[in-house]
Amino acid sequence: MPPLPPLTPPSSSPSSRTSVVAALRAAGCVFAEEEAALILAAARTPAELAGLVDLRVSGRPLELVLGWAVFRGLRVAVEPGVFVPRRRTEFLVDQALARVPDAGVVVDLCCGSGAVGAALAAALGPVELHAADIDPAAVRCARRNVAAAGGQVHTGDLFAALPTGLRGRVDILAANVPYVPSGEVALLPAEAREHEPLIALDGGTDGLDVLRRVAAEAPGWLAPGGCLLVETSERQAPAAVEAVTRGGLKPRLAVSEEGYAHVVTGKKRQYR
Known part of the structure; x- marks a missing residue:
């Protein structure tokens, strides 16, 4: 498994970033800015972005929203119904x-x-x-x-x-x-x-x-x-x-x- 590559800067507009951060913060996400950056980087279309934000706001763990977790420098695939590595x-x-x-x-x-x-x-x-x-x-x-x-x-x-x-x-x-x-x-x-x-x-x-x-x-x-x-x-x-x-x-x-x-x-x- 290759090491975790650096995240590419999201291409979303500032207004999208602002609205994502606001939605996550309203849902109680303590690290709303950091989570927004990861979700924005993962989304390929506005519709996909909206879907990912909805999943996170509904309480799904960030790792399951993204489909991966970082573990000892590796990007580890995770999926719904599987224990997320701590x-x-x-x-x-x-x-x-x-x-x-x-x-x-x-x-x-x-x-x-x-x-x-x-x-x-x-x-x-x-x-x-x-x-x-x-x-x-x-x-x-x-x-x-x-x-x-x-x-x-x-x-x-x-x-x-x-x-x-x-x-x-x-x-x-x-x-x-x-x-x-x-x-x-x-x-x-x-x-x-x-x-x-x-x-x-x-x-x-x-x-x-x-x-x-x-x-x-x-x-x-x-x-x-x-x-x-x-x-x-x-x-x-x-x-x-x-x-x-x-x-x-x-x-x-x-x-x-x-x-x-x-x-x-x-x-x-x-x-x-």
Whole structure:
């Protein structure tokens, strides 16, 4: 996937820009000027511009209006019904590269758009890349985003989706699992709860149901020295570390204060 190219200046007239900014501001968009510039650059005709503005004003996330999100310098395709990659998840990619800088086999589990896998492949160079998700819409979207890296995308429930030949060979197992407690999904911003699939958000009673399943099975898939990485919240981090430890991996909690990101890693010990 090529790096994000610079945006070309919109050709719309000042009056169009002014009206778009006004419409977005009236709808409560905090960064109305910046969003207007992106929408104006994306629209090819006045009718398309009006349609894009209407979608944004109605509450559709900007990334789904544009059809792409920026993730670690890449333009990642997104589409309605697919989880939009968060900037804080870039920290998970950073941690993966720091922990296993020479990885040759990468798996992006619960891949959504495939942004994590695409970013890892872009940073590592040629790798064997696999991504998997239970949601067919996510699988379809991820295929677009990992194609340039020669990645394969599989449909299914966690490890059941993966080729058995990957067992014991995975260097980086990135699993951006859903971790919102079921009772707190209704408290999410409308952009998430109304436009993203529940299966990508709801992590069960305490938010860690999927994470525990991943941590329990990960050791059988990791190569010696391979690393599992999962994103979680500050409140859930101790329980996530415990789950990784119970799985037999060496845990580590990494925190980005700036990005308000918490990543638990679990490394498989090398054979003696």
